[in-house]
Amino acid sequence: MRVPTLRTRAMRLAASLLACVTLAAPPAARAQLRPLSDAELGAVHGQGLFTVSNSSLNGFDFTRIGLDADVTLSANLYQMRMGEYTWAARNGGGADLDIGALQFGRSDAGDARRLVHITNPYFEFVYRDTATAGVREVIGMRLGFDGIAGDIGMRIATLSGALRIDGGAAGVVDTLNDPGGGKRWDGNCATCxxxxxxxGAVTAGDANGPSRDFWIAVLKAPVQFPSAPGMPALTTAQAGVWLNWRDKLTALTVNGALPPNLPPGR
Incomplete structure (x- = not known):
């Protein structure tokens, strides 16, 4: 594995998503400062922009830094190829993730569907103790959202991950049907x-709420991340770049068509 390429391209995706989320956030309100009495201060309630939490699972420790905010997003990301190997991978692909297009929102179905709604974007770092006392090893990180709802166009050639898309009468795309466990899968199998x-597009979330398990990890060893409260245990993420997305994900198009997502006003 060309580790610098893996890290660089994965971090470019993380930076792109984080930049899109940050730019889509509403502008900060401005007000003139004035002193408050103790009584007035006691009546004020507030909440920090960032939250930090720690957890442990199966010998790994996790530190999550979340942007405690609700964000609406319209963005188009193209030609993302991460986790490349120097030799041919399974199914003819040479990357853990080979995504030709990932479009948040669509412009052909009214204003309400132009935006994707995201709850609490976060980074989570994973590390563990080593055989040397007092020395800790960083295993990797993941970028994810506590919730995501809306229409997302996608064109994925290969992926490594735990993905499930309900296509209704057309069938189901599920990496659990892949004999290789979802590592560099092209989405085909004998029984699919x-x-x-x-x-060509999916809807995240339904009438019961948003999709709650979208994240992309960059790891140098397999890790099972903690799942959200009320969610089933997550599939172990494998080394390299790994995408997880299984909750409330339904296909919008099953003919390969990618919906347009033009900028607002066009």
């Missing part, structure tokens, strides 16, 4: 009635 290449 719906392939990954046929899905």
């Amino acid at each position: 009635t719906l392939s990954l290449s046929q899905v």
Whole structure:
């Protein structure tokens, strides 16, 4: 594995997503400062922009830094290729993630569907103790959202990850059907009635709430991340770049069509 390429391209994706989320956040309100009495201060309630939490699972420790905010997002990301190897990978692909397009929102179905709604974007770092006392080893990190709801166009050639897309009568795309466990999968299998290449767009979330398990990890060893409260245990993420997305994900198109996502006003 060309580690610098893996890290650089994965971090570019993380930076792109974080930049999109940050730019989509509403501008900060401004007000003139004035002194407050003790009584007035006691009546004030506030909340920090960032939250930090720690957890442990299966010998790994996790530190999560969350942007405690709700964000609406319209963005188009293209030609993302991460986790490249110097030799040919399974199914003819040479990368853990080979995503030709990832579009947040669509411009052909009214104003309400132009935006994707994201709750609490976060970074989570994972590390563990080593055999040397007092020395800790960083294993990797993941970038994710506590919730994501809306229409997302996608064109994925290969992926490493735990992905499930419900295509209704057309069938289901599920990496658990892959004999290789979802590592560099092209979305085809002997029993699949719906392939990954046929899905041009998905809807995240439903009437019961948003999709709650979207994240992308960059790791040098397999890790099972903690799951959100009320969610089933997560599939172990493998070394390299790993995408997880299984909750409340339904196909919008099953003919490979990618919906347009033009800038607002166009």
